[in-house]
Amino acid sequence: MSVTIDLADVTHRYDPGGPASLDRVSLRVAAGTITTILGPSGCGKSTMLAVIAGTRPADAGALHFDGRAMDDVPAAERGVGMVLQSPFLFPHLSVGENVGFGLAARGVSRRGRRAEVERWLGRVGLDGTADRRPDTLSGGQQQRVALVRALAHSPDVLLLDEPLASLDPHVRSRMQDLIRSLVDETGVTAIMVTHDRTEALALGDRTAVMLDGRMAAEDAPSEVFARPGRREVAEFLGVSTFLSGTAARGRLTTPAGVFACAALGDAAGPRTLAIRPERVRLSEVPAENSLRCRIVEVRFRGEHWEYLADTPLGGVRGLAATAPVQGGATNVVLPDAALFPVA
Numbered sequence: 446m447s448v449t450i451d452l453a454d455v456t457h458r459y460d461p462g463g464p465a466s467l468d469r470v471s472l473r474v475a476a477g478t479i480t481t482i483l484g485p486s487g488c489g490k491s492t493m494l495a496v497i498a499g500t501r502p503a504d505a506g507a508l509h510f511d512g513r514a515m516d517d518v519p520a521a522e523r524g525v526g527m528v529l530q531s532p533f534l535f536p537h538l539s540v541g542e543n544v545g546f547g548l549a550a551r552g553v554s555r556r557g558r559r560a561e562v563e564r565w566l567g568r569v570g571l572d573g574t575a576d577r578r579p580d581t582l583s584g585g586q587q588q589r590v591a592l593v594r595a596l597a598h599s600p601d602v603l604l605l606d607e608p609l610a611s612l613d614p615h616v617r618s619r620m621q622d623l624i625r626s627l628v629d630e631t632g633v634t635a636i637m638v639t640h641d642r643t644e645a646l647a648l649g650d651r652t653a654v655m656l657d658g659r660m661a662a663e664d665a666p667s668e669v670f671a672r673p674g675r676r677e678v679a680e681f682l683g684v685s686t687f688l689s690g691t692a693a694r695g696r697l698t699t700p701a702g703v704f705a706c707a708a709l710g711d712a713a714g715p716r717t718l719a720i721r722p723e724r725v726r727l728s729e730v731p732a733e734n735s736l737r738c739r740i741v742e743v744r745f746r747g748e749h750w751e752y753l754a755d756t757p758l759g760g761v762r763g764l765a766a767t768a769p770v771q772g773g774a775t776n777v778v779l780p781d782a783a784l785f786p787v788a
């Protein structure tokens with residue numbers, strides 16, 4: 446079973462008269478899809494999940510599951526499964542009892558439970574662990590138990606609040622694949638909060654960015670990445686340097702040169718362009734859309750080198766496959782495709 450989740454102008458305050466932790470948040474998550482949520486700490490991600498789960502009431506706005514208003518539906522009857530950063534398994538119960546916990550409450554027979562629990566544990570590669578204590582499993586294994594415990598209830602909605610945040614990178618990517626295939630198999634509608642932008646963009650059918658209790662962007666991941674719209678969203682997606690000037694006819698005029706940027710369209714007047722670091726390059730000779738620069742910072746980032754080029758228009762951050770010479774004078778090229786307007 447799966448449902449479409451609809452939040453419309455949902456507002457929530459922890460203290461009446463205090464700041465809004467959710468400020469007219471609207472979000473639609475289509476049945477059977479995953480929406481990933483990115484946003485800085487304290488922007489309201491967990492609060493939004495709590496409103497959807499029914500553990501916090503919204504102060505205003507509407508929440509519907511498949512067109513059905515949820516206001517008067519208690520949390521236990523919403524068909525929501527939840528996975529948090531810590532697995533929170535019951536330490537005194539076996540792994541199998543943890544997974545079967547909700548099934549017992551639903552009146553499934555002991556034998557039926559055992560079969561169901563074995564099936565779920567097998568599905569996540571934990572065959573033969575049913576009789577073990579949770580604390581004999583690794584962190585990643587415990588999180589897989591938490592995941593199937595949530596799914597064993599056959600929820601319509603699966604809410605994942607930074608479920609992979611405390612796992613090692615190699616375990617994380619396997620868990621991402623597992624979450625994707627479990628959502629596809631069960632048809633559950635999922636919302637997953639993550640701090641990791643690569644994870645958000647890779648796993649989401651849609652990705653939303655929240656800032657200060659508001660929905661700042663929501664679209665297909667490739668669209669959010671290509672057109673973040675707001676400067677703060679671009680910053681959250683890994684852009685840290687910008688170019689300001691005056692736009693006209695697809696070009697930005699600055700005190701240090703004119704830059705072609707097709708994404709400006711017919712925008713006119715003062716504009717800011719975000720500079721996508723992976724598209725920036727260095728050139729011995731001046732080129733179109735280039736600036737004289739001096740390399741003032743070089744850092745090894747594992748997959749690439751990250752540098753900061755000091756230009757007459759301020760710092761420009763770029764990525765390179767080989768290490769640029771620290772202190773070297775050169776030209777930094779901002780190809781059209783590296784530039785996009787932000788508000």
Ligand code: ADP
Binds near residue numbers: 488
């Ligand atoms: P996130 O999950 O994005 O980090 P939260 O939803 O937990 O953010 O919090 C949103 C805002 O609400 C923050 O400013 C936080 O301090 C505040 N907040 C969270 N929980 C409570 C609470 N129980 N009482 C009062 N304020 C809270």
Ligand code: MG
Binds near residue numbers: 490491492606
């Ligand atoms: Mg949170």
